[in-house]
Amino acid sequence: MVPMCALAIEEAFKLVGFPENVFKIIITNHNMVKFLINSKYIDAVSFTGSVEAGSRIAQISGKNIKKFVLELGGSDPFIVLEDADINFVCSNAANARTINSGQSCIAAKRFIVVRNIADEFLSHFTESMKSLKIGNPLDASTDVGPLSNKQQLEKLEVQVKDAIKKGARIECGGKRIEGKGYFFEPTVISDVKKNMRVVKEEVFGPVAPVIVVRNEKEAIDVANNSELGLGASIWTKDLEKGERLARKIQAGAVFINGIVKSDPKMPFGGIKKSGIGRELGYYGIKEFTNIKSVVVN
Numbered sequence: 001m002v003p004m005c006a007l008a009i010e011e012a013f014k015l016v017g018f019p020e021n022v023f024k025i026i027i028t029n030h031n032m033v034k035f036l037i038n039s040k041y042i043d044a045v046s047f048t049g050s051v052e053a054g055s056r057i058a059q060i061s062g063k064n065i066k067k068f069v070l071e072l073g074g075s076d077p078f079i080v081l082e083d084a085d086i087n088f089v090c091s092n093a094a095n096a097r098t099i100n101s102g103q104s105c106i107a108a109k110r111f112i113v114v115r116n117i118a119d120e121f122l123s124h125f126t127e128s129m130k131s132l133k134i135g136n137p138l139d140a141s142t143d144v145g146p147l148s149n150k151q152q153l154e155k156l157e158v159q160v161k162d163a164i165k166k167g168a169r170i171e172c173g174g175k176r177i178e179g180k181g182y183f184f185e186p187t188v189i190s191d192v193k194k195n196m197r198v199v200k201e202e203v204f205g206p207v208a209p210v211i212v213v214r215n216e217k218e219a220i221d222v223a224n225n226s227e228l229g230l231g232a233s234i235w236t237k238d239l240e241k242g243e244r245l246a247r248k249i250q251a252g253a254v255f256i257n258g259i260v261k262s263d264p265k266m267p268f269g270g271i272k273k274s275g276i277g278r279e280l281g282y283y284g285i286k287e288f289t290n291i292k293s294v295v296v297n
Helices: 001-015 030-038 051-061 086-102 116-132 151-164 214-222 237-245 281-286
Strands: 044-048 065-072 076-080 108-114 171-172 187-190 207-213 229-233 253-258
Touching: 030 051, 044 051, 044 281, 051 086, 076 086, 076 187, 076 214, 086 108, 086 207, 086 229, 108 116, 108 214, 116 171, 116 187, 116 207, 151 187, 151 207, 171 229, 214 237, 237 253
Parallel strands: 044 065, 076 108, 076 229, 108 207, 187 207, 229 253
Antiparallel strands: 171 187
16 A cells, blocks of 8 residues: 555665665565465564454464464544543544544544533534545645545445435535545544444544443443454543543553554554554563573572
């Protein structure tokens, strides 16, 4: 998808003085990836991508008895509790949904809001999404750029149309932007039900389904009702309650009053079909080391 970015990273390694081929980019196809994993020169595999591709990578790695780490898809819940600061939450919600134009595994993808504040949240959130600037991603003032390809744009359209067909309401956006580039309008969807594709599937674009729940318990149940478990965020003024609820969320990372993001100092990865193992930090290093016991008498 982004070969020039990959080559730029390789060039950066060379520029700072690493020896040739310590870090090497290979732009290839699926068959060659299988060949590489089977190769005796490859000791371990770390993969970032879809659940389907990750399953195939795991099969090949397992067959060869090689360590592997999988960082796969996410359907991160963004949980807004009754005591949350709505203005603060909504200013973060739009950013959380549209990171990399919504094409991020850790972008917020399901907005779960307690009923008593749902109308207020929906109103503010919709205005925040409407205010985003769509355009050239090379322009620093742009908030939302294009999707990666035509297939992704068409998939997003299908997911939104499915929601409308099943009774959802479009609060803003809802369609592609005609012209050059694969642009889709920042979209907020209300009256969302659990049988809609925008809830059941990972949505890789600037589309935000808002799910209204009765209370905190139902918010946790809805958040965990997914085969994916990468990240999650909880928004509340009561930090003690936030930490207590965070322990009930089935995810590899939970952020309280902040959007989900990775940090080199923290382990990163998911549970369920969001992946196996951890990247980054102390635990990420340990994933690709072998523990040797040496006993001296």
